[in-house]
Amino acid sequence: MPKTAGIVLVGNEILSGKIQDLNAAYLCRELRVLGVDVRRITVIPDEVDVIAREVAAFSADHDLVFTSGGVGPTHDDVTIEGVARAMGVRVVRHPALLALLDQYYGDRGTDALRKMAEVPEGAALLSAETLRFPTIVMRNVYVLPGVPEIFRQKFDAIRDRFRDAPIHLRSVFVRMGESTLADHLNAVLKDFPALMLGSYPEFSNPEYRVKVTLESRDVGYVDRALSGFLKLLPADTVVRVE
């Protein structure tokens, strides 16, 4: 079975429309390339109880969980506390993180800053040469920041550990309305029920009207489905195949 993943975005700033999240889309693209199946994304407010409930459910339902946001030094940064409560453990200050903060800030370190040494008890730290600060992992939950540049740095440093069997993608661009196409799509699914089949209409694209995607972890299966699909389509409706 391929690995499944869930993404938990923590942030009032997203729900109140102040910031458009970029991290979930980045993670979905990257995990797809790695062969991991993202099953669900949730966006929730900066509230410990809500985070705890959602992280507990996501952790039980998925192989991997990634959180984004709520890990800075201010009052609304409560993700660590939420993850700890989800796992039924205390929040503790990690000696290695305290040492890092002291090294960077020395006497200038405030109490607020020391909050950044907090982890759920029992959490692991993942370090990398490219990172100033390690990534906190609690069981199957990877705690990542909300700031997109740092989010990407941190994910990229650990991405290889998530690699699974690749998903093979074929795309067919057709000049045919989605409602006519629908019958052909249904016919393909009848012969290839395990195919992941998507259909994406374009309303103002001069080149094609629908992009059809065929996907499978079995390269032979996807290619047989592709041949079968192409045989169903009138040749002059196929713009290109990728």
Place this chain on the structure above:
Amino acid sequence: MPKTAGIVLVGNEILSGKIQDLNAAYLCRELRVLGVDVRRITVIPDEVDVIAREVAAFSADHDLVFTSGGVGPTHDDVTIEGVARAMGVRVVRHPALLALLDQYYGDRGTDALRKMAEVPEGAALLSAETLRFPTIVMRNVYVLPGVPEIFRQKFDAIRDRFRDAPIHLRSVFVRMGESTLADHLNAVLKDFPALMLGSYPEFSNPEYRVKVTLESRDVGYVDRALSGFLKLLPADTVVRVE
């Protein structure tokens, strides 16, 4: 009590990283302006059971629910079925929608196309002069399409019905690290516990380091909190107030 809202995005194309959703961010901005409190966003696959479970939970937990995606004529368009199952009703073809489809397509209408006349039994239709096709509402669930242009058209046509008491926003841009600022934010929250207070660091902005947002539905409250906050800050750290 102000109205709460939840957003359900249906689409494998988002989870598999093929498409970046734009509709949730649009809706969050618009609903904020209207004074509606978005409490949660979920992104789920094109699976009837998952949609049914999520829509049922969202409908019970929020005053308003908006779905996006899964309403076209193809095999993976199963949102209507999911909403019907969430509400424990059948899917039926709505005579007014059938008539509209016949009017547009006449004999060219395929069975797949007629699927677009399907609604959960008991659903209402909201028409508007700007719309070619009315919006389906099932109890507190507004069913919107995934294509951003049509999503916006449909939401804009009904937005006025969601207006609530406005939320008053004040923004303070400061030249001070978030960890030093944190103590001042905590002090403000001690005096104004009902304040919605956000703090958004910028890592490569030459003008300021943190944007602080103060919000309340009570304009007097937010302005008293703003004065209190400004008194705490050294004058040379305040770049501007909006």
